[in-house]
Amino acid sequence: MKPQNKKKNTWDDHLTRKARKDNYPARSVYKLEEIQKKTKIIKKGQNILDLGxxxxxxxxxxSEVTGNKGRVVGIDLKPVTIKLPAHAQAYTGDILSMDTELLEKIGKDYNLVISDMAPDTTGNKNVDAARSYNLSEAALNIAGDLLLPGGNFICKIFQGSDFEQFLLMVKTQFSKYKIFKPQSSRKASKEIFIIGLGKK
Ligand SMILES: C[S@@+](CC[C@H](N)C(=O)[O-])C[C@H]1O[C@@H](n2cnc3c(N)ncnc32)[C@H](O)[C@@H]1O
Structure with a gap:
């Protein structure tokens, strides 16, 4: 094994072990935690929609940050099997083709829409970035429909040729935006997080 890989794996293992110790099912929690520490975007009592x-x-x-006066709703192709507090619900569904029944269940008037969606990767950077762009565009459309005015948006995207186009669309819908690369992202990963603040 090359020394660089060994270093990367040690860091990955550390975060995976830490997640297990902290009772989270995935190390991706530390990306949202970093965003939260920097921006304080999640507030007590908020309604949050979590895509992917x-x-x-x-x-x-x-759901821990909002507390039980808030409501946190998740959607994913796969079921969420961990135990969640009563104010958090997880639904199974495809963001790219949500039916009326699912839309009725999730409701609207959200303060924050967060998307950590990722496509199945192929190893071809252009294909993976194009698929990630499709998911991010769908997330932005959902945010446009379901966020309250002034609401916020966090979205992961793999940087590719459509990245600037995505930024432009976020700028159109939000008063401000930020770009964030968490320390806890795998260094080789093309993923980056766009934060849209203040839905117009
Ligand atoms: C990196 S994981 C999310 C991890 C999650 N944020 C966590 O911390 O546990 C990306 C997720 O996006 C989901 N996903 C990909 N395409 C989707 C789609 N079209 N609709 C719903 N979920 C999708 C995948 O099933 C996968 O579970």
Whole structure:
């Protein structure tokens, strides 16, 4: 094994072990925690929609920050099997083709929409970035429909040729935006987080 890989794996293992110790099902929780520490975007009592929520670490973390006066709703192709507090619900569904029944269950008037959605990766950077762009665009459309005016948006995207186009769309819908690369992202990963603040 090359020394660089060994270093990367040690860091990954550390975060995976830490997640297990902290009772989260995935290390991705530390990305949202970093965003939260920097921006304080999640507030007590908020309604939050979490797109691509399985295995459930963002859902659990967000529901801890909102407390039980808030409501946190997750959607994913896969079921979330961890135990969630009563004010958090997870639904199974495809963001790219949500039916009326699912839309009725999730409701509207959200303060924050968060998306950590990721496509199945192929190893081809262009294909993976294009699939990630499709998911991010769908997340932005959902945010446009379901956020309250002034609401906020956090969205993961793999940087590719459509990245600037996505930024432009976020700028159109939100008063301000930030770009964030968490320390806890795998260094080789093309993922980056766009934060839209203040839905117009
Ligand atoms: C990185 S994981 C999310 C991890 C989650 N934030 C957590 O902390 O536990 C990405 C998720 O996006 C979901 N996903 C991908 N495409 C989707 C789609 N079209 N609709 C719903 N979920 C999707 C995948 O099933 C996967 O569970």
């Amino acid at each position: 929520s399985a295995p459930g670490s963002w859902l659990l973390y967000a």
